[in-house]
Amino acid sequence: MRPSDLYGVMGEFGTPEELLEAIKKVRQAGYRRLDAYAPFPIEGLSDALGLKRNLVPAITLLGGLAGGIGGFGFQYWAAAITYPLNIGGRPLNSWPAFIPVTFELTILGASLAAVFGMLALNKLPHPHHPVFNVARFTHASSDRFFVCIEAKDPNFHLEKCARLLQEVHAHHITEVSND
């Protein structure tokens, strides 16, 4: 196998505790380009991998602001500028009556931003990925936990990484090919 065909090396674990312990040791050994795969979100996993705060909340805030300001501005424009209706001399910018729609559009904008922002940052949809080449990886969506040290890591060396995973008691250690 040519080095460029190699995505990384993967180890399998049976419990979340084993997974967290293994990640700690792999990071202590100096590897940074690694990812973990789990069938459910595990408390402490993001910290163990050193993941920073993500951008989803900021994107959601922007979406909400856009929905709210855009929603109110649009109603103002429609009711006071482009199609003014004089009903008994009442004010054209009757802002309290615009609040319900402004509120709903704020929520809509923020929710759309949260979902599509999350998917875009996660680069989903992404139907195929090298990790799916590992036969036992189907268990990543039911009852097994995986760590993959990626070949992109500057310190990556296949035998050394495999040995390290063995030392942290991975059950199955597999090479992950790119195709």
Added chain:
Amino acid sequence: MSAGQPPFDSPEIRRLSPVIGPGYTYGSVTDKISAIVLTRPTSLGWYVGFLIAFSVMGMMTVAIGWLIIKGTGIWGINIPIGWGFAIVNFVWWIGIGHAGTLISAILFLLNQKWRTSINRFAEAMTLFAVACAGIFPLIHTGRPWLAFYMMPYPSTMGLWPQFRSPLIWDVFAVSTYGTVSLMFWFVGLIPDLATLRDRSIRKPLQIIYGLLSLGWRGSARHWHRYQSAYLLLAGLATPLVLSVHTVVSFDFAIAIVPGWHTTIFPPYFVAGAIYSGFAMVLTIAIPLRKAYALEDFITMRHLDNMAKVMLATGLIVAYGYFFEFFLSLYSGNKFDVFLVQQRLHGPYAPFYFALILSNILVPQLLWSYKVRHNVVVLFLMSIVVNIGMWLERFVIVVISLTRDFVPSAWGRYSPTFWDWATLIGTMGMFATLLFLFVRVLPAISIAEMRELVAETSEEEK
């Protein structure tokens, strides 16, 4: 176990059933829930149930088709009762949806573990109820093909919707609610769709579930952002669900019709929505857990808690009825006082008393531990509450509109065959969608059940 809690064998502890049966592992919850979709043969009961539901839905299609051919004259509506069944049914269905969002969003924010096994199908119930609700205002316009007039779009007429009208607020509230509920449901489904992709043996299923799962691979980086997005969605859905029925109540409260023009409407409509929604969740959960042997996942604890939520929201609703009554009398407004008399003694008084019986009196049985733990009684009671909440909307719409300010504008209302066919038909559509849902998607969130297994195994250590 922390200090201050009663010892293990005390009656308090024995009475609290667990939120998940003992002895489950990550693998076994996955197997059990995904098997319903993938490996278990479709039962005869499913086919029979689906066939009945689908036929009833066919009746709705016929009723709507006839309506489009003949116009709204086939209904019992008239002047002054222009709203009739269409609005009664709309408010009823949209209210039912509210429990799904409450369970999935508010109980999530409050970190209530018992929500886990019921949130998925409660959210599905929300979506299907909103779909049924949406039909009614649409066909009530009389020319449903022109319903897009309500959306703001640059038309050649240069017209824009009247944003000061509660009916336009409704369009925005309900469509936002439908969209956000759909996204919340789908985001929750993504990891489970990946599970189904990985566990199905047949190629077409792998492709379909693979496409739907968007290639989810359970990466820690993905979970990291996923959890942020899910929490934010829950936080956004919470004020949204409260706003939706508030806006629906504005359809009434902003008008000056006696019996509608009152400030108690928004909170009491929201409480009523949650009340009827929990009743519907029980109506679905009790047969579902029986049919698919899910008693270990939807335990007595869930049914007990839902019954308690029903009791609490039912009391808020009772408070609403009382204050509606009191404020009308206390206002001294002769039209409001007259309306109260009409509710008690008018031609529709039997409906009002049936409403009090089914929404206030019968649910008081839920104070009893034995009643809350009797599945059959609970099921029957949930149906009584569903009927009661429908009667509530009937009383609000029909009594106020038939007894307006001027006696010359008084009238009578009675639904026709086509009114009933449409209402019962939407129930068929609701059931059809539910039957399809439990057959092709996991009715319980598998990923969250694994999380629950992890948490309970940690507690036992």
